[in-house]
Amino acid sequence: MKRLAITLCLMAAALLSSQSYARDVTLTTELKNYGGDGAYLAIYLTNAQGQYQKTLWVAGKKLKYYKHLSGWARGSGQRKSEYDGLSGASVTEGKTLTVTLDLPDTYIDAGFQLHVDTAVEDMRDNRNDVVVPFTSEGVDKPNNGRGYIKTFTYSF
Amino acid sequence: MLRQFHSLSGLIATLFVVLLTISGAVLSLDPLLERSQAKIAGTSSISVAELAxxxxxxxxxxxxxxRHPxxxxxxxFTDGDQTGADLINPLTGATIGAYxxxxxxxxxxxxHRSYLLGTPGRVVAGxxxxxxxxxxxxGAVMLINRLGGWRHIFRPIQGPFKQRLHTEVGRVAVLGLILSASTGLYMSAMTFELIPDYSSAEPGFPTHVDGxxxxSIDTLSALKVIPITEFRELVYPYPDDPMGVYSITTDQGSGxxxxxxxxxxxxxxxxxxQKLYEFIYMLHTGxxxxxxxxxxxxxxxxxxxMAWTGIQIWWSRKQSATTINHNSAARLADTIILVGSESNSTWGFAKTLHDALHRLGFQVHTAPMNQLGHHYPQAKRMFMLTATYGDGDAxxxxxxxxxxxxxxxxxxDVPVAVLGFGDRQFPEFCQFAKEVEAALITKGWPQLLPFETIHRQSPQEFSRWGQAVSSVLDKELTLVHIPAHPASTTLTLVERVDYGTAVxxxxxxLxxxxxEGSHKGLLNRLLRRSxxxxxxxxxxxxxxxxxSSVPRFYSLASASKNGVLEICVRHHPDGVCSGFLHGLAIGDTVEAFIKLNPSFRPASGKAPIILIGAGTGIGPLVGFIRNNKAHHPIHLYWGGRSPQSDFLYETELKxxxxxxxxxxxxxxxxxxxxGAYVQNKITEDDVExxxxxxxxAxxxxxxxxxxxxxxxxxxxxVIAPLxxxxxxxxxxxRYREDVY
Incomplete structure (x- = not known):
C-alpha cells in the first residue's frame, strides 16, 4: 500500500514536471501584399548573440531555394535533420501562416530570440525580416516585419 | 501521315502553345530592358572589394x-526599420534608382510557366x-520534303498565300523554336525532378573563424581578387556578430x-x-x-x-475533301481508279470520272494508290490519276x-491508263506520274491508253482525255469536271479597247x-474600297x-488597288467564253471569281526583271509594269503580228x-x-x-x-556560256511561266 502510494506520487510528480517543462507555442505570421509569388519563410531560435539554436518552421518545398533564407541556411547548414517534420508549403501574399508546436520552457525568458527570414522569387531576400526576444512579456504582442511580413505574433 | 500528325498535334496544342509563345515573347524583352538600365562600360577592372x-x-x-547576368x-540594405533595394552605378557607387x-x-x-494555375499549370506548360x-x-521535315531535300532548304516556296506565309515564317523561325521548346522542356523536367537535381553541394560552414x-570590407584579400564580371552575390554577416562571415558567390562556385x-x-x-543547367537557363531566358x-x-x-494560318490551311483542306459515292468493292469492280493526291484536288477529278463511269453502268472501285492490291478478279480496266508533290515526289x-x-x-493483268496532274511552270512537271508510268512499263503491265497530263487542273484537258477514254470503252463518256470555286461576284464592263481585226x-x-451601289457602305468608303x-x-x-458551270481563266492585267479588273482576251473562232466576252457591250455584266496565282509575280528587290510574252500574254506583264512604282529595271519582250493593228497597250507602254x-x-x-518572233529577238540580244x-535578273x-x-x-x-x-x-x- 505504501509502495503503491509512493509509485503514484512519483508518477504524478513526473507528469507535473513534464507539463511544466514544455508547452504549446503558436506562431502567427501575416504577410503583406508585396506583389510577388509565394514566400519562403524560416522561423528559428538563436541565442542572445544571434547564434543559431533550433528550427521552428520552414515554409516552402523546393530545397534549392532554401539558401535564400540566408540567416537560417547558414545557422542550420540546411541539414535535413534540422527541419525534418517542421516544413510546409510556401505562403501566398496577404495570407497568414499559423504554426503550433511543442517547445521546452527552457527557451522562454532565457535570452533567446525568434528570427524569421523570408525570400520571394525575383525579389530581395530578407534575413531577419523579424527578430524578437522570446519572452512571456511578448506574448500576443504583434511585431512588424521589415520585409514581406506585416505582423508576427507568438503565444503560449 | 506526317501531315495528319502535324495537324492533329497543332489542333490539340494551339491555345496552350500560343499562350506560351506570346508570353515568352514579352518576357524576352526583359534582359534588354534590364541591360539598358545597367552601367557596364568600364567596370571590368573593378574588384568585388572595391565595389563594396x-x-x-x-x-x-x-x-x-x-550582380545580375x-x-x-x-x-x-536596411535603414532603421525599413528595407530597400537600389540599382547602383559600380563605377562611383552612386544610386541609379530604386530596384x-x-x-x-x-x-x-x-x-508563361504555369498559365497562372500553379503546379497543374506547370505540367500543362511542360x-x-x-x-x-x-x-x-x-513541320521542318515536311518543309524539307517539300523543297526536295536539305540542299534546297533556301529555295523559294511556292503555293497559295497562307501556305507560303506558314512555311516561310516557319523556315525562318525553326531554329529559334527548337531552342526555346527544347530548353523549356528541359527546365520543366528539372522542376518535376525527372532529371537529377543539378545543385552542387553547398560549401560547409567554416569550422574555424578568426573572431x-x-x-574594412575593401581590404579583404579574398574579395580583392574577384573581378566584378565573375561576381554574383555577396551576403554580409550580422553587424555585431564576431563569429559571422561573408558568403560569396561567383560564376565558378561559392564560399x-x-x-x-x-x-x-x-x-x-x-x-x-549545375553549369549545364545555368547554360540552358541562359539560352531559354536570354x-x-x-x-x-x-x-x-x-x-x-x-x-x-503559324497557328492562325495552320488552322486555316487545315480547314480549307478539310473543306475540299471529297467523298466518293457508289464505291464498289475491289473484288467486284470492273473498273479500278487509283488516286495519288496531296491536297485533295485530284480526288475531285477522280470523283468526276467515277460518277461518269457509274452512270454508264460500270462497277467502279476508287481508292488511294497506296492501296494497290495484288488481285482484282473482275477488273477489265484501271485508271491511275496522280499529282506530284514538291520536287517530283510522290x-x-x-x-x-x-x-x-x-x-x-x-x-x-488489267490494262491501265495513267493521267498526271501538275503545273508546267514547275521544272518537275508531272514527274511522279511519269515515274509511275515508267515503273508500270518495266513491270510489263498492259497499257489501256497512252500517258497523258493535265495542266493546272484544266477541266477542258480533262474532258479531252475523257473522249480518249470513250474510244476504248466504246461508250460515250462525258467528263464535265466542275472544280469547286469560290462564290462569284457580278462585274460590269466599263471600257473596252479593240485591236487586231485587220490581222x-x-x-x-476589257x-x-x-x-454601282455595291460598294457604297460607310466602311467601304472609309477604306476606299472599290x-x-x-x-x-x-x-x-x-x-x-x-x-456553263465550267469557268475559263484569264490572267489579270491589273491589281484590285488599281480600281478596275482588267483582262486581255483574244477571240477564238470556237471559243465559248472568248466569244461571250467579245460580244459584251459597255454596261453588260459577267460572273467572275478570283483564283490566286501567287507564284507568278516579280520578285522583290533591285534585280532586273525580264518580261516575255506574245499576244494576249501581255496582260499580266502590263499589270506588273503599271504597278512598278519603285522603278525597278524592267525589260519587256513582246511579240505581235503588226504594229498597225495589234500592238496591244501601245500608248500605255510608251x-x-x-x-x-x-x-x-x-x-x-x-x-x-x-518579221520575227519574240524568241528571235531574245537570241539577238544575247549579250545584253x-x-x-x-x-x-x-x-x-x-x-x-x-x-x-x-x-x-x-x-x-543565251545562258549556256554562263x-x-x-x-x-x-x-x-528566277524563271516563271504562266502558259495556256
Whole structure:
C-alpha cells in the first residue's frame, strides 16, 4: 500500500514536471501584399548573440531555394535533420501562416530570440525580416516585419 | 501521315502553345530592358572589394550585393526599420534608382510557366513545350520534303498565300523554336525532378573563424581578387556578430570569407550539371544574352501567326475533301481508279470520272494508290490519276505505291491508263506520274491508253482525255469536271479597247468594275474600297459564260488597288467564253471569281526583271509594269503580228517608258517585212541578256505553250556560256511561266 502510494506520487510528480517543462507555442505570421509569388519563410531560435539554436518552421518545398533564407541556411547548414517534420508549403501574399508546436520552457525568458527570414522569387531576400526576444512579456504582442511580413505574433 | 500528325498535334496544342509563345515573347524583352538600365562600360577592372568599399558610406546597412547576368548591380540594405533595394552605378557607387521587379512581368512569367494555375499549370506548360517541339520537327521535315531535300532548304516556296506565309515564317523561325521548346522542356523536367537535381553541394560552414575585429570590407584579400564580371552575390554577416562571415558567390562556385582576416575559409566549385543547367537557363531566358533573347522572342511571335494560318490551311483542306459515292468493292469492280493526291484536288477529278463511269453502268472501285492490291478478279480496266508533290515526289496518298509495286512478283493483268496532274511552270512537271508510268512499263503491265497530263487542273484537258477514254470503252463518256470555286461576284464592263481585226487576231482589253451601289457602305468608303475582291496583277479571274458551270481563266492585267479588273482576251473562232466576252457591250455584266496565282509575280528587290510574252500574254506583264512604282529595271519582250493593228497597250507602254516604270520596250512583229518572233529577238540580244542575268535578273513568261517552249530554248542558248540553264533558273525561282 505504501509502495503503491509512493509509485503514484512519483508518477504524478513526473507528469507535473513534464507539463511544466514544455508547452504549446503558436506562431502567427501575416504577410503583406508585396506583389510577388509565394514566400519562403524560416522561423528559428538563436541565442542572445544571434547564434543559431533550433528550427521552428520552414515554409516552402523546393530545397534549392532554401539558401535564400540566408540567416537560417547558414545557422542550420540546411541539414535535413534540422527541419525534418517542421516544413510546409510556401505562403501566398496577404495570407497568414499559423504554426503550433511543442517547445521546452527552457527557451522562454532565457535570452533567446525568434528570427524569421523570408525570400520571394525575383525579389530581395530578407534575413531577419523579424527578430524578437522570446519572452512571456511578448506574448500576443504583434511585431512588424521589415520585409514581406506585416505582423508576427507568438503565444503560449 | 506526317501531315495528319502535324495537324492533329497543332489542333490539340494551339491555345496552350500560343499562350506560351506570346508570353515568352514579352518576357524576352526583359534582359534588354534590364541591360539598358545597367552601367557596364568600364567596370571590368573593378574588384568585388572595391565595389563594396564604394558602398560603405552611402549604404551603411548593406546586407547583400547582387550582380545580375545583365550586369546590373543591386544592393539590398536596411535603414532603421525599413528595407530597400537600389540599382547602383559600380563605377562611383552612386544610386541609379530604386530596384523592384515589375508586377506585370511577374504575372506574365507565371502565365508563361504555369498559365497562372500553379503546379497543374506547370505540367500543362511542360506538355505544351513538348508539343511545340513535335510540331517544329514535323513541320521542318515536311518543309524539307517539300523543297526536295536539305540542299534546297533556301529555295523559294511556292503555293497559295497562307501556305507560303506558314512555311516561310516557319523556315525562318525553326531554329529559334527548337531552342526555346527544347530548353523549356528541359527546365520543366528539372522542376518535376525527372532529371537529377543539378545543385552542387553547398560549401560547409567554416569550422574555424578568426573572431577578431572585422576589417574594412575593401581590404579583404579574398574579395580583392574577384573581378566584378565573375561576381554574383555577396551576403554580409550580422553587424555585431564576431563569429559571422561573408558568403560569396561567383560564376565558378561559392564560399565564405573571414571578416577579420579576409581569407577564403571554405569554397565549393560548381559541378558540371549545375553549369549545364545555368547554360540552358541562359539560352531559354536570354538573361545575360539579350540579343539571343530578342531573337528567340521574335521566333516565338511566329507561332501565333503559324497557328492562325495552320488552322486555316487545315480547314480549307478539310473543306475540299471529297467523298466518293457508289464505291464498289475491289473484288467486284470492273473498273479500278487509283488516286495519288496531296491536297485533295485530284480526288475531285477522280470523283468526276467515277460518277461518269457509274452512270454508264460500270462497277467502279476508287481508292488511294497506296492501296494497290495484288488481285482484282473482275477488273477489265484501271485508271491511275496522280499529282506530284514538291520536287517530283510522290503525293501523300501514293507515297508507298512504287515500293508496293516493286515488291509485286505478279501484276494484275488489267490494262491501265495513267493521267498526271501538275503545273508546267514547275521544272518537275508531272514527274511522279511519269515515274509511275515508267515503273508500270518495266513491270510489263498492259497499257489501256497512252500517258497523258493535265495542266493546272484544266477541266477542258480533262474532258479531252475523257473522249480518249470513250474510244476504248466504246461508250460515250462525258467528263464535265466542275472544280469547286469560290462564290462569284457580278462585274460590269466599263471600257473596252479593240485591236487586231485587220490581222485576223481580234483582241480586246476589257475593264470591269463592281456595279454601282455595291460598294457604297460607310466602311467601304472609309477604306476606299472599290467593291472588287482582292487580287494582284498575275492572278487569275475565272469567268463563267452564261449557261456553263465550267469557268475559263484569264490572267489579270491589273491589281484590285488599281480600281478596275482588267483582262486581255483574244477571240477564238470556237471559243465559248472568248466569244461571250467579245460580244459584251459597255454596261453588260459577267460572273467572275478570283483564283490566286501567287507564284507568278516579280520578285522583290533591285534585280532586273525580264518580261516575255506574245499576244494576249501581255496582260499580266502590263499589270506588273503599271504597278512598278519603285522603278525597278524592267525589260519587256513582246511579240505581235503588226504594229498597225495589234500592238496591244501601245500608248500605255510608251507612257510607262517615259515615266520610267518600263526600262526597255522590245516589240517584235511577225507579219511585216523581215518579221520575227519574240524568241528571235531574245537570241539577238544575247549579250545584253547575259549581262542582266549576271545582275540576278528574273524571267516572267506569259503566253501560249508553243511560244513558251521556243522562248525556253532561246533562253537556254543565251545562258549556256554562263554555265546555267532554264531548269536551274526555275529551281531558283528566277524563271516563271504562266502558259495556256
Amino acid at each position: 568599399g564604394k558602398l560603405i558610406t552611402r549604404y551603411p546597412g548593406t546586407e547583400q550585393i547582387q 545583365s550586369g546590373s548591380i543591386i544592393v539590398y 523592384s521587379s515589375s508586377p506585370i512581368m511577374v504575372w506574365i512569367k507565371n502565365l 506538355v505544351a513545350a513538348f508539343f511545340m517541339l513535335l510540331l517544329t520537327f514535323s 577578431g575585429v572585422p576589417a 565564405f570569407v573571414d571578416q577579420a582576416t579576409g581569407q577564403l575559409l571554405s569554397y565549393q566549385a560548381y559541378g558540371n550539371p 538573361e545575360g544574352l539579350w540579343w539571343l533573347g530578342l531573337l528567340l522572342g521574335l521566333s516565338a511571335l511566329a507561332v501565333p501567326l 503525293p501523300a496518298s501514293a507515297n508507298h505505291f512504287l515500293t508496293r509495286l516493286a515488291k509485286m512478283t505478279k501484276t494484275p 485576223q487576231a481580234p483582241t480586246a482589253v 475593264r470591269f468594275k463592281s456595279p 467593291g472588287l475582291p482582292h487580287f494582284d496583277a498575275g492572278d487569275l479571274v475565272g469567268i463563267l459564260p452564261p449557261g 507612257r510607262y517608258l517615259e515615266d520610267q516604270r518600263l526600262t526597255k520596250l522590245n516589240p517584235v512583229f511577225s507579219r511585216i517585212s523581215q 541578256l547575259r549581262q542582266l542575268i549576271g545582275e540576278g 528574273q524571267f516572267l513568261i506569259c503566253g501560249g505553250r508553243n511560244m513558251a517552249s521556243s522562248v525556253a530554248v532561246a533562253v537556254d542558248k 554555265g546555267g540553264d532554264v531548269a536551274t533558273l526555275k529551281a531558283q525561282g
